Amino acid sequence: MPNTTDSTDRTDRTTTDADEFTVTPYAVEGEIDYEKLLERFGADPLTDEQIDRLPDHPAIRRRTFYAGRDVDRSLEAAESGDPHAVVTGRGPSGPMHLGHVLPLYLAKRFQRETGATVYVPLSDDEKFLAKELSFAEIGEHTRENLRDVLAVGLDPDRTRIVVDTADADVVYPIAVRLAKHLTPATVEAVYGEQDTVGLQFYPAVQATHLLLPQLVAGRQPTLVPIAVDQDPHVRVCRDVAAKEALPVEKPGALLGRFLPSLEGPGKMSSSGEAASIELTDDPETVAETIRTHAYTGGRATLEEHRERGGDPSVDVPFQYLRFFFEEDDGELERIAREYRSGDLLSGELKDLAIERITDFLADHQRRRAALGSLADALEPYRLTREERTAALESAAVPTSFRG
Structure with a gap:
């Protein structure tokens, strides 16, 4: 069984006593010591046995993804043919580049080799709150990013794409329920002081993303392949899942190193200030x-x-x-x-x-x-009416909250 205690009641946004580097979902600075991050985050290095059992992909073989939590639960489910899920996602604040698409192609490999169901949430609401962009600009980035997500070629029968604002009828009621188990002190300890109450609330939305496969289709191992700066989202979700009486397991994680920027070692920037290779470049x-x-x-x-x-x-x-x-x-x-x-x-x-x-x-x-109309291409990947109802019922959302 997965661990039942994941403490988030500590200051996670500073990385060492000497402040040598900083790693949070909103800031990555300094030269990253990946081993120290494991000590700080409480994750475990992947073992040789786990590497051999995971899908055969260069990012795993060569330990770009080098650590995780509860990886064995997903491996056991895959090997026994039991249901299991992979969650990855995209924050649509600009064009997608190579660093953004690696987790999506890794999820495709999982889907092909293990039969995993893949969920891809797009956090357009968070990007509106965190970036100096209008609703119209975020909407355009979301549409273009969706084309790139669809171009990965995930199996529509085993993939669900969720856009926070478009699927608010499901995401928001569940997030409200989960938010009751998040204190301002926990959010500040993990993410730092936030500029708006919207960003203070957003960890509840992120937790909804990570638990959604189980709320839709029942209790099952869920693995989240992410760059290590996104790990706080998983830790907060695990903490909330342990407190909330929902029919779910705490999600596991695969933690990855950063694809170097073109200028040298470090995280690829999505700010538009550093040179990068976009997925639409000729x-x-x-x-x-x-x-x-x-x-x-x-x-x-x-x-x-x-x-x-x-x-x-x-x-x-x-x-x-x-x-x-x-x-x-x-x-x-x-x-x-x-x-x-x-x-x-x-x-x-x-x-x-x-x-x-x-x-x-x-x-x-x-x-x-080859996608043609975005609405037509996206439709097979959207949550069905039955899946929406199942998620809300699993989360015990009152009828009055439902659309």
């Missing part, structure tokens, strides 16, 4: 972005590089291959070996990354272009 834009902005581990001169070799551990094009774009471990090691020896030049490594990324985006964009 090949020429991708090539220009990589060649102009991608930090390399090569040497200052050709002669020095041939003599001393490059450092793939800090080279962003190599890290993109490692995170996602080179499935074959042997091929990845060959690339690293030739780069370290100086046989492979930084420009050649950039060209290889450009080729792999543009091939990936071509497939994604082809599926995106």
Whole structure:
């Protein structure tokens, strides 16, 4: 059984006594020590056995996703053919880039290999509260992001996409019930002081997202693959689930490292201030972005590089291959070996990354272009009337709250 105690009554928004780095859902600063984060968050490193039992994906094999909670519960359900779910999501505050889509393609791999049901909530309400954007701007980003989510190619029979404002008839009543178990002190301890009461309430909405698969379809293990800065959402939800008498298990988590920004190690920025590769970029834009902005581990001169070799551990094009774009471990090691020896030049490594990324985006964009009407494409992924009723009944929402 999963643990029954997850304390969130501590200050989680500072990371070390020396304030060496900060990791929260709203701010990531400094050089991240991933092992210290595990101590702070109370999560466990993935074991070799768990890696072998999880879906075969480079982000898991190479420990981009390196830690978790209650992972074994989902593994056991998958191996026995029992119901289980994966929840991932998107905050539509701008165009989607490569860092945003990795968890969605990982969820697709889970769905294909384990039969998981996948839930994808879009938190348009949170982004309106947290960003200096109008309702109209958030709405346009939501529509464009939905096209990219649909282009991933998830199975509509095993996928539900939920948009907070569009599905408020389900999300809001459940969030109200869960909010009764969240104190302002807990929210501030985990997230820091919030600018609005809307953001203070939002953790209850996030908890609703993570519990929704079970409220719709019954008690089952739920795994949430997320970058480590989003882990507070899972911890708060686990705490609320332990307090609220609902027919659910506490959700588990897979915690991932950040895809490096083009400028070097660290989290990819979604602010629009840092260069990034968007999912709608054409090949020429991708090539220009990589060649102009991608930090390399090569040497200052050709002669020095041939003599001393490059450092793939800090080279962003190599890290993109490692995170996602080179499935074959042997091929990845060959690339690293030739780069370290100086046989492979930084420009050649950039060209290889450009080729792999543009091939990936071509497939994604082809599926995106084939969607046609967004409303028609989205309809098979929406909660049915029966599923909405089941969720509200599972949460014991009074009839007067229902639409």
